[in-house]
Amino acid sequence: MDAGEFFILIIVAILAYWFGANSVAPGISQGSGFLTDTATGINFPNSKTFAVNKGSMSLAGIGTRKKAFINIYSLGFYVSNPLQKQLTKAAASSSKTTTCETILESNQPKAVELTFAMGIGPEKIAEAIAQLANVKEEIKNEFHTMLLDGMGEGNMKKGESITFEWKGKDTILASARGKPIGEMKDKALAEGVLQLYLNKEKGVSPSLLQNMGCIRE
Numbered sequence: 001m002d003a004g005e006f007f008i009l010i011i012v013a014i015l016a017y018w019f020g021a022n023s024v025a026p027g028i029s030q031g032s033g034f035l036t037d038t039a040t041g042i043n044f045p046n047s048k049t050f051a052v053n054k055g056s057m058s059l060a061g062i063g064t065r066k067k068a069f070i071n072i073y074s075l076g077f078y079v080s081n082p083l084q085k086q087l088t089k090a091a092a093s094s095s096k097t098t099t100c101e102t103i104l105e106s107n108q109p110k111a112v113e114l115t116f117a118m119g120i121g122p123e124k125i126a127e128a129i130a131q132l133a134n135v136k137e138e139i140k141n142e143f144h145t146m147l148l149d150g151m152g153e154g155n156m157k158k159g160e161s162i163t164f165e166w167k168g169k170d171t172i173l174a175s176a177r178g179k180p181i182g183e184m185k186d187k188a189l190a191e192g193v194l195q196l197y198l199n200k201e202k203g204v205s206p207s208l209l210q211n212m213g214c215i216r217e
Contacts, residue, residue: 061211078110
């Protein structure tokens with residue numbers, strides 16, 4: 001190895017260390033007490049309180065929802081502390097069960113926060129979220145109406161959020177702009193919305209799934 005090759009290896013090592021120390025995953029940077037989706041600049045705190053849990057919940061991962069190369073929103077997925085401990089334990093073991101599979105099987109509280117990177121109309125949001133398979137048509141219509149009424153007539157603006165929370169496996173709560181907009185108890189509906197974010201093949205944000213360890217390299 002000559003001096004030139006040795007110099008290049010040193011530069012590569014320095015760059016690898018620098019980017020490894022300043023990023024937890026591609027497209028994600030770590031701040032003091034929060035993670036940032038670098039595609040949008042939107043931050044998510046490492047812990048946050050939600051209606052479905054008495055104490056704070058832990059951030060399990062973040063990602064971006066893209067459509068035709070446009071960043072629609074960033075999302076942060078939160079789990080109860082007991083569930084987070086279970087995920088940490090599983091990650092340290094030789095378990096073949098992915099993070100998403102563990103969360104989907106758990107009765108523990110969980111939540112996802114969608115923070116918009118652009119303005120978008122409530123009708124488009126409600127329609128996109130309410131297109132669920134294996135859910136009775138009347139339930140989908142009720143959920144769609146609940147979301148639409150809760151968001152109101154004005155567009156969701158850049159920086160505003162919609163949150164879905166799960167209580168057990170059959171109850172889902174929704175809020176918009178920090179205010180509760182409704183709660184529905186239907187197992188197929190609750191599971192269907194959860195699958196929108198955690199399904200390994202069809203999840204709306206591959207970057208979220210990657211960050212959470214639901215997609216193996």
